[in-house]
């Protein structure tokens with residue numbers, strides 16, 4: 001082993017023997033470089049280089065391009081939806097290269113939209129593929145027609161057609177959802193009128209039993225994910241909820257939280273505004289997809305009252321439609337074309353409703369909204385004052401446990417001041433006053 005190392009050492013030249021060799025090599029290199037610069041002037045050098053480049057680039061095959069044309073409309077067809085989708089998709093892609101930009105603000109859109117002007121183009125990159133969008137307008141006899149040209153290397157044709165266009169549509173849908181904002185519709189015969197839905201309630205801010213809250217959210221999630229299931233079993237993709245409980249326990253807030261959670265529009269139907277059975281059908285038929293239909297205070301209309309418990313001579317005066325018509329709308333005729341719809345009834349008096357409305361299977365879930373619990377009060381305090389602890393909590397908890405108090409009335413007290421000591425002091429006074437009234441009432445009864 002020792003001898004072989006020695007043999008190798010003899011073969012490898014020493015550093016001192018290599019140095020003169022390296023010096024003479026680098027001197028020759030310098031001489032050559034100087035001679036080249038003297039013989040070949042700078043201009044000639046760049047000329048030769050460009051010829052080299054040209055020669056090699058010609059040898060590479062030039063890519064060939066395919067183009068899809070997205071026309072405004074085709075003969076005999078309605079407006080091409082893909083053109084609106086493209087306009088919306090590209091509004092997010094306008095860049096510094098686009099010097100003249102179309103802008104506009106449209107009904108139902110939160111933000112100002114931007115768009116290409118005639119003759120402009122945008123280059124979009126999708127999974128490394130360069131796709132050029134060119135926008136133009138051609139004059140037709142019956143007006144001008146907008147169109148887009150989509151160009152890309154022909155080898156990507158399948159991918160652009162199957163995957164890129166799908167990506168454009170999906171992006172459009174996501175942007176649309178975010179951008180559109182929710183709507184609140186109310187029925188004014190003969191049509192629905194809408195304003196922007198701005199109720200801020202979410203499940204997080206609702207003061208209600210945690211398990212019940214979780215159960216409702218799970219139920220909504222299951223509903224959303226079961227499109228195929230509903231199709232398979234041949235039932236309309238809809239769900240019904242009955243919210244009942246005293247006024248001020250959060251029934252309307254829960255409806256708003258559901259709408260915000262699902263991102264569904266809300267259609268509020270006042271049964272008092274419905275003139276007849278056919279009006280009711282009309283209103284129901286014109287409800288859009290992904291919506292919640294709310295019929296608030298359903299007990300206020302005698303059409304849905306339990307006949308065995310009400311005096312018909314009084315109630316018939318405000319009966320505009322029949323119960324059977326309402327039931328038909330829920331799960332009869334109307335529901336056969338219902339898609340992704342939720343129907344919610346709210347009532348302060350579940351006990352007066354006709355049993356036909358409460359029958360199992362009609363409303364999928366009956367949700368009782370109750371008076372405030374100590375747990376619910378913590379949620380309210382966190383919403384209104386942003387605190388989790390306070391010395392007055394113990395006293396307040398004791399009072400809440402012994403009384404029926406609505407979240408709405410406690411919220412009123414909490415709103416009286418931003419100072420937690422003052423606001424919670426108001427809550428204590430309010431609860432004590434309520435307790436005194438309660439004792440007085442009991443004494444009077446006795």
Ligand SMILES: Nc1ncnc2c1ncn2[C@@H]1O[C@H](COP(=O)(O)OP(=O)(O)OP(=O)(O)O)[C@@H](O)[C@H]1O
Pocket residue numbers: 205206207208246247248249250251252253254348369406407408409411
């Ligand atoms: N459970 C709750 N959680 C959080 N806030 C609530 C709750 N209940 C009521 N509130 C507050 O009280 C206000 C009124 O409540 P809401 O209108 O939701 O009650 P409601 O049960 O629908 O009443 P009504 O039967 O009179 O229509 C709400 O705007 C909200 O600020």
